[in-house]
Amino acid sequence: MEFLWCLVVGVMTTCGVFLMLERHIVRFLFGMILISSAINLAIFVAGRLTRGNPPLIASDALLPAAGYANPVPQALILTAIVIGFGLLLFTLLLAYRAIKELGTADMDKMHNTEAGQ
Amino acid sequence: MNLFLLNILLAFGWMLLNGDYGSIDFTIGFLVGFFALLLTEPFRNKPNYGRKFWAALKLLAVFLYKLLTSSLQVVWDVITPTHLSHPAIIKVPLAVESDMEIMLLANLVSLTPGSLTLDVSADRRYLTVHAMFSQNEQSVIDDIKTTLERRILEVTRD
Amino acid sequence: MSSIIFRTSAHIVTVLMLVFSVYLLLRGHNNPGGGFIGGLIVVIAFALLMLAESPDYVRERLVYSPLAFAGFGVVLALLAGVLPLFFGQPFLTGLWLGKIGSPLLFDVGVYFAVLGSVLTILLNVEEELS
Amino acid sequence: MTDVMAFAINFAFAGLLASLALAFIRLCKGPSLADRVIALDLIAFISIGFIGVFTIYSNATAFMDIAITLALVAFLSTIAFARFIMRVSLSRADSSGEKS
Amino acid sequence: MTQWPLVLPVFIPLLTATACAFSFRSHKLSSVISWAGALANLCVALLLIQRVISQGLLVTAFGDWQAPFGIVFVADLLSASMVLITAIIGVAIVLYSTTDLRSKPFYAIYHSFIHVLLAGVMGSFLTGDIFNLYVFFEVMLITSFGLMVINANRQQVDGAVKYVVLNLISTMVFLLAIGLLYGATGTLNMADLNAKVALLPETTMMLIAGLFLFGFAIKASAFPVFSWLPASYHHLPSAIVALYAALLTKVGVYALIRVFTVVFDLVDSGYQPLLIIIAGLTMLTGVLGAASQFNIKRILSFHIISQIGYMLMGLAIYTPLAITGAIFYIIHHIIVKANLFLIGGFLQRRQGSDNLRELGGAYQSMPWLALLFLIPAFSLAGFPPLSGFWGKFLVIKASLQTDAYLLAATALFVSLMTIYSMTKIWAEAFWKPLPDNAAAPIALTRLENCLYIVPIVALAVITILIGLLAEPVYQLAETSAINLLNPERYINAVLGNMPEPGQISVLAAGESQP
């Protein structure tokens, strides 16, 4: 079943990259959200998929039920999601400020800094 | 007093959620609920609540019945090839006054057949309702006022 | 947004969410949940309240600046980390007193850090943009 | 798992996924933002239902919490969208910031 | 008690940052806290390197979960010396910021961010876990975003957009690479990865290594993925750009060095020829970029890229001598580049501009500053016996030894162009008389002057010391390089009493345990 999700990751990445190359800064952000999701999914898939057996230990057991899902990628993704969330919020509001300050949402029109080089 | 009751209810809700029933859990739940209430301070203009359990249960029963029938009515309209409805936007005058009552009525109106609350007027005098089967506007208004509003008032007023 | 219906239900829903968040935080060690999820639910609760009322109303309810909560959270987490060092154990080693342990303290730190931070962003966004 | 349960669960999955598909079409078709938001709201509902069914299917009760969480947040996002639509109407700028 | 000196380099800055943020109402209080934190950190860094020199590699496993299960901090000579240099820069920048940023509304937050950034940098240097490295990279990244936008004007916002957009690409690729690496090996500990990566099929290994190389190359601002740096650095406040210039790209290079020695073997990964080309082009494009600029900060920004090329060159050649050179170069460059930006910032503060066309007369008005400028400038240009010469000498010698003549020639040409740039700044800002249309210099108070000059002097003295006492620094770099190329010691120290690497690999190849 990993194969299917490899494909989905590929599609999400493709669309994410495509959006990240667009001129509208908000659409860039959408691309970034897509790629973040794709990468989280990729990490998840890379840790192998297990159906319906979360890595929880029953209150009367010392070990999880056999065939439990790999908890490591889950923990990694959690950290990555949170970090990505912080980065994304910042980027979103930076984009807002840039649009307000520079008067355009077009990333290619934002070149005050490199003028005169 | 009502806040205290609500707090106790929250504590029980806490125990329910935890699936643990002990004095420690109750205390924790109570404290958590206490702080939650402290933070949000709901029902600032609280009316004098009566404990009208019976009225409330009746309200609930009526409501569930209406919900089911209304759903079936909608489903029927959905699955039949033609659109049966005669929609209209209707202003329903209100007898209820407090925030809580208005909310309750508005939500119940939304969840019952053929009507959907769209707005409350700024002076709280009437609800704006979208009615799906409004061949006769007055019957829609009467239906809301007699079945829902009356029963709500039974619950909330002494 | 000044709808009576929304405001009234938002108050109720917020209370429920706050309770739910603490519940998720405390049981997170044994069941799905934990500081981060709990913290985010607090944020959603206050987001509702903010949408129903106003950012100022939320700030008033919170008493302290949300950033202070965030700082408090970081300090708690750092404290949970550094505590074992005084017992000659490595940074962030779990110290347990019955059911209460430094990892839980750490998780509470996460809870506060997250709710403080995201609330800060939320309130600032609402205030600065309007 | 009994046959009847297996059937019910399979039926549930299929039905919910079909519902999802329908909601999807509305999401893509629009035409107004409100229509899309309604679709999104319903997708959240269907997802809650899916989680319920999946909980029964997998016997992992831990998943029920996700349903609650989903219910909580779906409400918030719908409200945020509603607010957006209101604001747009207030400022009378047609489809502001929407053209890409 | 080995844990303390390993943890404190991250712990102190984080605590200091929190304290600074809480004391935002009083500039004085936050300054004092910031100074205290920076100095305490310097002491810890000194203690750490002393420990490492006397006891060898230090390892602490957080939560007492041994590697490869938990996260470890490892201080080998390289890490410890990088931490020390970072702590030195920290003190210098904090002092300088006290006056340079004093009038800014977010003064305390600046200090807070500076400390978090230092924590991120030191964490990156110390960590022995690849995912933890990612986390520290993110700490650095978000902090650098923050520092970039505090009190930002139009240009800064514009630069910040580019910086953020392009760095996010790097971050994402880095994360993806870690995910794939975990999927392929089942571990995240760098020491543990060493053996497990060796068992991977070659193509898998190359794919993952390529992703790491790409991600770190952006961080290090290597050709052709350096555009974010010249687009964003030059409008930043001087203290901040000095901090960035000194540390951020170097962490990228450090990560490249660490990952492509301990985790992947650069030669085995197949990327050595490519890296050689990248190194050469990085040097060349960077220095040419500088030659076309007329603002001090822009010139210096492009020179960061160019000098990164030298460091990459050291890594690319991949002999002990070359890596020694790279490490020597990193140490030298951190000090020197920070100092140049500090001096540029001082000129800008006095003159209100860093455009060479609007500057002049500094030789007359501030002869001592002129002298102080000469030291880092000609060190950067690779004049002996200043620190930059030895780094240059080592990498060129290494490239000649490996018959990489074109690379050596490029490095020499780049060195010449660096001389050109440095003399350009010198001639225009110091020698040239002040243009008639230029504004009169701002008079600074004695204390302000002092706070500006003390860090500059200190860094200049360190530059001279590194140059004159090159032997111990060389020893340090050489030992580090040898240990990097023979990571067994590192691996054994980290994995402790784990089974032999061979046994782990058997486990890796076989079925997972029940």
Next chain:
Amino acid sequence: MQNRIPKLWLAFCVLLPLAIFLLVGASYKPPESLLRWSWIPSLGIDFSLRFDGLSILFASLISGVGFLVQLYAVAYMKPYKGRGAFHLYLTLFMLAMLGLVLADNLLLMFVFWELTTLTSYLLIGFNHEQEGSRKNALQAMLVTGSGGLALLAGLIMLGEMAGTYSISAIITQGAALSQHPWFTPSMLLILLGAGTKSAQFPFHFWLPGAMAAPTPVSAYLHSSTMVKAGVYLLARLLPVYGHSALWFPLLCGAGAFTALWCAIQAYRQTDLKLMLAFSTNVILGQLVMLIGIGSSYAVTAALLLIAAHSFYKAGLFMVVGNIDKATGTREYHELAGLRAVLAISFTAALVTAASKAGLPPSFGFLSKEYLYKAGLEFGWLLSATMLLANAIMVALALLIVIKPFLRPHHDKAAAMKAVEHNQLLWLPPIILALLSVIVPVALLNWYQGLVIDPAAKVMLATAQVKTVKLWTGINLPLLLSAATLLLGIVLYVVYPRLKPWLDRVMSKLPSGPAVYQQLLDAVVKLASWQTRLLQHGQLTQYSLQFFLVLLAFLGTVLWQLFPLPPIDWDLKYYDIILALFLVIATFAVVKAPTLLTAVAALGTIGFLTTLVFLVYSAPDVAKTQLLVETLIVVFIAIVLRHLSAANTVPRHSALRRLVHAGVAVGIGISISLALWIITAAPLNQEISEFYAQNSVSGGKGRNIVNVILVDFRAFDTLGEIVVVVIAALATVAVLAGKRINNMVADREHS
């Protein structure tokens, strides 16, 4: 300001060279001695000094002439600003020069070599408020600097070949090194270094340019010190590279051509200082030629010429400096009748010019005799060239003496003022003039024993050094000397007619500075072009560039992936449908007509990924993903509310979008394949096993993921909350920034 220089500092600067002169002299025990301190032993770099004939010759010239120049500068620089620094630079330069000639370690020598470049830069640009000075200083820096870099490479190669950087040790290896493949390359590189420093054609032009410096600098750098560093290096390495077949033709060719070419250039000059500068080039050419010849005679001639030139050229520069001081000009046709005010300088000029012209019994005569002797061993061509060059020297010597001093003063000539009341202005040149005569007449034996014999031995193991005599009877060299004199007089006489013709011819030839400037401009132009190309400011193009590189990284490996592993079709229908929905929603984001629609689609993706995480047993991730995605959607909705419709952005051209699509698809496929290949192999679950086993016992928790987050890998989580908190602060900053900027702007307005 300028008069406030502490006397003590001046005294120190003057006396230091004298002290060094005496110390060096006293510590010298022929034939050679060595001092060694450890510096960077790991790199084979010692601080080792070598005292032998060659180094002692240079060291004593550097310190001796240095003393006189410092003395002269005390007087000369009096009106200059910042002359304290001038003396500092001069002293530092001298120390660097001393280090260069005394070093017994190639790299130590290089250290000093570069220090002379640096300090000479400061000296040449001393009059830095004039643009010309700055430009010429840079020119000298870049030309000698580039040579220095070549030299570094050459020295490293030489050190590698020999296995040591110790000069003594390398010299003893001598011929053995010539078998090494690096022998010739390293020689060429070193020659490049020496050639630039010693201003050999085509690098000769920086030296006249360096005349922008105050005259004491010229008297020092361009007579006895810096320009001779290259000569010194060649002499030092003669035992190593003399074995090369290229050595003789290269050095003789370059040297002879430089001598002739620069002689003609010198002949054309009207500025006395420039005239001297070009004639310095001539001597340097001759010295290089002599070392290239490398015979006993040649070595002897070189050792004589080095000293002779130092004396007379330093003296002449000082004389010209005095002329400049007295009249404010150095153009000879504006000068006349200077004998009246510069009587002592005239005497010095007379003697030093005689030495320059090679009149017996001056030092110049002696060195020229030996030059001819050495040249004659190798046929007429070299000798004829030298004869022509020397004849021009004679003409110039005549010119320098006759035009300013012996012509009667006339109206058109520049006004003069008396300057010789300051003894320090005439004392040093007269001492140098005296030395030019005394050494050949009285101290020749002493010079031979102390310098020529040991130095020749060092340079040439086989040297058969004859006793140097002023008078060796009437022989061919003497006749050539006479011919030189005659020709020189002729050239002086025809000078007025020859010069215009020469100017016409030469102006058609490319000039050194012009070529240098064109080269520099070309590099700067290339730099600007490249920077415009790479740093164009178009953000999406940068992104495209980055992604293209990523694609290149992935794509090159991709071809090697085949054959691919088999596909494991263990799928449920809801897997496929979920995946399908996810894909559709993803496309919906891309195709969405409005931003808000895209946000709605993103929200859907959030719900769907939640379901995916749910289905594959990750409840914590599902919850977090859900919360985060929802909050993101909420935040975007809030932000979009406040962006106006004015922000419509045109899309890229269709072609560009096609390229984007291509890149995106390429990257997507690569990542899919990579992930597939990785997941097709079994995973080592060692670590998750460990976590599962220790979760309850060690972590006291039953949610393994949470135990990882707060215990096993809590450190990551600590970093993560730091990121979130900083993100919050940064967001506050980015949002408040505009308001604060406006506030500040308002405050400044009011």
Next chain:
Amino acid sequence: MMDWVVASCLIAGVLFSFFSALGILRMPDAYIRMHSSTKAGTIGIGLIMVAAALHFQDISVTSRAVGIIAFLLMTAPVAAQLLGKSLLMNKYKMWRGHD
């Protein structure tokens, strides 16, 4: 026996959900689509939750199911009301039937 009850609850719930989705697709205007999603959706999910509660018969699941239902009853109409209000403010043109 319980299986049958659970199964019928499930199927009924899913049917309600499906019709609600069909409704938002088929209905002529946004107001009527909201009727469909709010009512049918709520009851559909409610029934599925009842099924879950009955299936597990476990206090923690039941409490959650009840919580979800209560929460939906409380929020769904509010969300619909706000959306409706926004439509009103936008002067959204209502579908008026066939006549």
